[in-house]
Amino acid sequence: MKNRSKLQKIASGIWEYTLSIGIFIAFWFVYVRFADVPAYILPSPGVVWISFVDLFRTGMVWPHLWTTSYEVLFGFFIGSLLGMILGYIFIKIDFLKVALMPYLIFLQTAPKIALVPLFVIWFGIGIVSKIVLIISMVIFPVLSGMMLGLDSIPADVRNLLKVLKANRWQVFSQVEIKYSLPALFSSLKIGIVQAVIGAIVAEWMSGKQGLGYILTYASSTYKISMLLAGIVLTILLGIATYEMVNIFENKLLYWHESKRNQE
Amino acid sequence: MGQKENDVVIRDLDKIYGNLLKEDTVALKGINLSIKKGEFVSIIGPSGCGKSTLLKIIGGLEKLSAGTIEYSDPENRLGFVFQDSVLLPWKNVRENAEFPLVIQKKQTKENEEKLDALLDLAGLKEFSSALPRELSGGMKSRVSIVRALSYDAPLLLMDEPFGALDALTRDHLNIELLKIWSKTNKTIIFVTHSIEEAVFLSDRVIVMATRPGRIREIVPIDLTRPRDEDSRNDSKFGEYCRYLREIIG
Numbered sequence: 001m002k003n004r005s006k007l008q009k010i011a012s013g014i015w016e017y018t019l020s021i022g023i024f025i026a027f028w029f030v031y032v033r034f035a036d037v038p039a040y041i042l043p044s045p046g047v048v049w050i051s052f053v054d055l056f057r058t059g060m061v062w063p064h065l066w067t068t069s070y071e072v073l074f075g076f077f078i079g080s081l082l083g084m085i086l087g088y089i090f091i092k093i094d095f096l097k098v099a100l101m102p103y104l105i106f107l108q109t110a111p112k113i114a115l116v117p118l119f120v121i122w123f124g125i126g127i128v129s130k131i132v133l134i135i136s137m138v139i140f141p142v143l144s145g146m147m148l149g150l151d152s153i154p155a156d157v158r159n160l161l162k163v164l165k166a167n168r169w170q171v172f173s174q175v176e177i178k179y180s181l182p183a184l185f186s187s188l189k190i191g192i193v194q195a196v197i198g199a200i201v202a203e204w205m206s207g208k209q210g211l212g213y214i215l216t217y218a219s220s221t222y223k224i225s226m227l228l229a230g231i232v233l234t235i236l237l238g239i240a241t242y243e244m245v246n247i248f249e250n251k252l253l254y255w256h257e258s259k260r261n262q263e
Numbered sequence: 264m265g266q267k268e269n270d271v272v273i274r275d276l277d278k279i280y281g282n283l284l285k286e287d288t289v290a291l292k293g294i295n296l297s298i299k300k301g302e303f304v305s306i307i308g309p310s311g312c313g314k315s316t317l318l319k320i321i322g323g324l325e326k327l328s329a330g331t332i333e334y335s336d337p338e339n340r341l342g343f344v345f346q347d348s349v350l351l352p353w354k355n356v357r358e359n360a361e362f363p364l365v366i367q368k369k370q371t372k373e374n375e376e377k378l379d380a381l382l383d384l385a386g387l388k389e390f391s392s393a394l395p396r397e398l399s400g401g402m403k404s405r406v407s408i409v410r411a412l413s414y415d416a417p418l419l420l421m422d423e424p425f426g427a428l429d430a431l432t433r434d435h436l437n438i439e440l441l442k443i444w445s446k447t448n449k450t451i452i453f454v455t456h457s458i459e460e461a462v463f464l465s466d467r468v469i470v471m472a473t474r475p476g477r478i479r480e481i482v483p484i485d486l487t488r489p490r491d492e493d494s495r496n497d498s499k500f501g502e503y504c505r506y507l508r509e510i511i512g
Contacts, residue, residue: 154347154349156345156346156347156349157349157351159319159322159324159343159345159349160343160345160349161366162323162324163322163323163324163341163342163343164362164363164366164367165366165367166366170366174362174365174366175351178351178353254353255352255353255354255394255396256352257396260396
């Protein structure tokens with residue numbers, strides 16, 4: 001019975017999603033057809049679809065998709081790890097938080113597009129500068145989430161651990177990391193979206209590989225249908241990576257109040 | 264009263280909160296108290312009299328400013344039941360109750376069997392795999408009590424554990440607590456706002472006064488044990504309640 005209602009929920013979700021996209025494409029199609037919009041301004045959905053399929057049929061998209069996916073996942077992993085470690089250290093050592101937090105805020109508020117040339121000069125035109133940019137975009141939200149998570153542990157839970165004479169590792173592994181998960185996953189979801197944006201921006205500005213490069217190439221050669229196909233592919237990559245984080249969240253946060261309605 | 268008979272002996276205890284801008288706050292002043300092994304003692308008093316602070320100091324969760332506390336147990340093992348049941352939301356009932364054994368690496372077969380017996384005694388066996396969010400307030404309180412009893416701590420400190428529950432559930436849990444206490448033979452120090460609860464449960468009621476927090480009177484409760492619902496209809500029960508109400512004002 002429970003499985004059936006779960007399946008019904010999934011089916012209804014897919015139906016609503018498809019309907020929403022269908023209505024959008026229908027409007028797009030009707031607008032292009034009846035407003036007589038030239039293809040170099042906005043091609044019809046059908047033309048974009050052909051261009052999208054061509055990217056895969058010719059096989060030209062695979063190395064670019066691989067490069068971007070690798071950058072996103074690797075940069076996100078390192079950025080998240082650093083964010084979590086720094087968040088933990090900042091909560092435990094107030095002096096380091098006071099000393100280092102302003103630099104991280106500078107990094108976060110600086111326009112990322114302006115940092116790319118700087119990173120290229122420092123780290124070269126290859127993958128390192130792109131990974132560094134992604135890390136710089138992921139680290140801050142994850143650090144903030146980790147700090148919020150650790151701060152939200154009830155005082156009496158800490159008292160309980162004190163009464164039980166738990167050691168530092170037990171406090172961290174048994175309680176702190178698990179209590180931090182809700183806030184941490186909220187920040188990881190922001191982080192993964194930031195990672196995709198970071199990768200595309202970095203590839204747009206430099207390099208000869210990646211989905212960002214496809215977008216630059218299509219834009220500079222006025223291949224609008226290819227540009228739109230590239231944008232769609234970037235969005236799909238964003239959704240796929242976001243959903244990966246979502247799957248982990250559902251697995252690890254099964255106990256959280258927010259998951260009650262998903263059962 | 265010999266030292267060996269006591270589980271906890273408190274002498275001349277003061278607790279003062281220092282303040283840079285204002286005068287220091289004296290939370291507790293000149294507390295002297297001996298609690299016997301296996302005794303059930305309640306602490307009552309008006310808000311701000313320092314009863315929870317005293318319990319936290321006995322539990323080692325707050326430092327004392329002056330005086331001494333002696334424990335009969337050289338390792339100072341104790342269980343603490345907080346006002347909120349403080350269950351870990353990702354652990355089910357059994358895992359929460361087992362948590363002290365995990366932390367203290369005492370998951371022996373004997374302890375696990377003892378834990379199962381306690382869960383059974385508290386009426387929680389059927390709910391062993393339920394998550395805290397699926398439990399009522401009363402059941403959460405029971406889990407936190409079983410958790411505090413699951414390891415070999417001779418002293419159990421309870422800080423208004425039933426304070427957030429409705430009167431019926433509270434009465435029911437009071438009877439269950441007495442049943443568990445009679446079988447485990449622990450020393451219990453129980454902080455409460457409820458005079459009726461204190462009289463029903465205790466061997467002695469410690470009445471505290473405020474500003475500064477101090478012991479006003481210690482009232483021995485001479486009601487027969489085991490106690491049940493009928494004990495509340497005993498004329499002596501009513502007299503004790505009236506007397507305590509008069510002292511507290």
